[in-house]
Amino acid sequence: MLVFDEAGSNRTAVTQLRAYLAQTRLPEDGRLPPERDLSAALGVTRTELRKALGTLEAEGQIWRHVGKGTFMGNRPVDTLSDIAALSKRTNPAELMRARMIIEPEIARAAALTATPMHLAELRMCQARTREAATWRQYETWDTRLHRTVAEATQNTPLLGLFDMLNALRRAVTWGRLRSNPVKPEPDHHSFTEHETIIAAIENRDMNGAAAAMRTHLQSVERNLLAQQSSEAD
Amino acid sequence: MLVFDEAGSNRTAVTQLRAYLAQTRLPEDGRLPPERDLSAALGVTRTELRKALGTLEAEGQIWRHVGKGTFMGNRPVDTLSDIAALSKRTNPAELMRARMIIEPEIARAAALTATPMHLAELRMCQARTREAATWRQYETWDTRLHRTVAEATQNTPLLGLFDMLNALRRAVTWGRLRSNPVKPEPDHHSFTEHETIIAAIENRDMNGAAAAMRTHLQSVERNLLAQQSSEAD
DNA sequence: GATCCAACCAATTTACGATTGGTTGAGAGA
């Protein structure tokens, strides 16, 4: 089945179709008539018309979709920058992979651009997580710590991406119940890992910051898998 | 009208409602029964129930919306408007830095997960950019090429982040006019750079893909600085 | 005077038939 061949018996159909598209005033959305109508209008069979449409589609001049119709121009991309829609089409594992890809790079950038003010806030957040009396408090300061890293990049779009990831995280793991109501243990893995991240940023160690963040997220992932109801980091 | 007062005659309703929420196993989305059903189930009048619901809503424990229903947890935020807000607080240079941080990592991930279908589409997009008769057509296929790389990661959240960056790009550079109306020259830097990126992904060369994407974006940035009205990539 | 109740309102979801591009298989025609 070859759709690029215009030299075959469908040459007339393609030619007729091209002429039709050139002459006809299309509606605002660039939609052309249904195949059944169009084949009758051009006086060709639907099979022939579909071959011609296939040719034009391969050329990128039109695009088609079941139930929608056939349209002039390029196929529009279905953007999914909507949190709610996105959260329904993903899962915690996929989201974790995305974090593992993005957040180390944010930490790397932060190591380059963090100001003393950011470093002070990072230290403050770290202290608060250690002092936390409940998991709820811990999560609050942990979230702020991670966001401060993103703020330290001093890059507004990057911070926006981070916020989007965070919003997704809330939406995806929504409805969970934390099984462990007590506060985090003093030897919780996150404490030392946070320390490593902050130290690397202080030392302007970009590779170290990225690596430390990656290690941290891997620990979080392990915890997430081991204990489904807890995704603290 | 005071919704925080539990000492009034609606105390029983609030108490009953709290007991109901504690005992009942809610559906996955945290939606609780319609007011009419719930009032009957709890044996209280709808007016009373609505008072109690108002109390819990003021406490932030539930949220309601006409036509949707009543749900546990915090009202979800719509980050859709954030694009517009973000675009006002950033600039092309900052956005370019964010792309330089994110997109190489997307290319790296794509090198690992791209399917033959993705590779074929990448090749197709590349051919179309070379055939483009106008800058408009070129940009269309260039955008699709870059998005195909993001799709090749097969990671929904990552694709969402990429779309957000793209939406930002459109918003930030909105209103520009390309000064050069002719089509891209055959030796445009992007052609060979795209080739390098695609080849690296085909060879499963993760580091190569990331490096090639970084190199490409650096070229784009140079062009952006040299010729303000052109940000083709 | 407060509460209850029924009806109504507007936003949203659900249900269902019609439409549309895509596919299959029998039959005609060469």
Add this chain to the structure above:
DNA sequence: TCTCTCAACCAATCGTAAATTGGTTGGATC
């Protein structure tokens, strides 16, 4: 035997109408 045609069918989508749901109102009830 091979190709084309035609009709039917399939699944995704659209359009519309009915049902659902939180919010509001006004008279009835205690």
